[in-house]
Amino acid sequence: MTFDAIGIAGSGLTAHRTWLDALSDNIANINTATSTDDAAFQQRYVAVQSDDAAGGVRVAGAQFGDPEGRLVYEPTHPLADAEGYVRYPDIDLGEQMGHLIMAQRGYQANAAVVDRAKTAYEAALQIGRN
Numbered sequence: 001m002t003f004d005a006i007g008i009a010g011s012g013l014t015a016h017r018t019w020l021d022a023l024s025d026n027i028a029n030i031n032t033a034t035s036t037d038d039a040a041f042q043q044r045y046v047a048v049q050s051d052d053a054a055g056g057v058r059v060a061g062a063q064f065g066d067p068e069g070r071l072v073y074e075p076t077h078p079l080a081d082a083e084g085y086v087r088y089p090d091i092d093l094g095e096q097m098g099h100l101i102m103a104q105r106g107y108q109a110n111a112a113v114v115d116r117a118k119t120a121y122e123a124a125l126q127i128g129r130n
Contacts, residue, residue, distance in 0.1 A: 011056030012110035040069025
């Protein structure tokens with residue numbers, strides 16, 4: 001039972017870490033400009049699914065946002081086209097920060113489960129020694 005809890009929480013830790021990595025990458029590239037001939041940075045979404053065989057969850061892959069992004073009129077930008085436009089990713093910082101908080105809390109909750117399961121296992125070992 002204790003090892004099941006550790007395994008399930010460990011899979012949650014992995015999924016939340018992957019989500020945190022994707023979110024931090026999205027936030028880091030929110031102001032990445034490209035020319036209008038190139039695709040914008042595509043924000044990454046992490047797909048997670050239930051892992052019935054091992055218990056817990058697993059990262060099933062990633063999905064990507066719209067490569068069209070948004071066009072911004074910046075005629076002095078070095079990447080501006082003849083009409084003065086550059087392409088930026090269509091990423092909402094507020095949404096990303098909200099998801100970042102949820103992913104962080106999920107990670108913390110799973111870490112707390114691992115810690116408590118470890119404490120319970122150590123207590124059971126102590127009972128067995130006495």
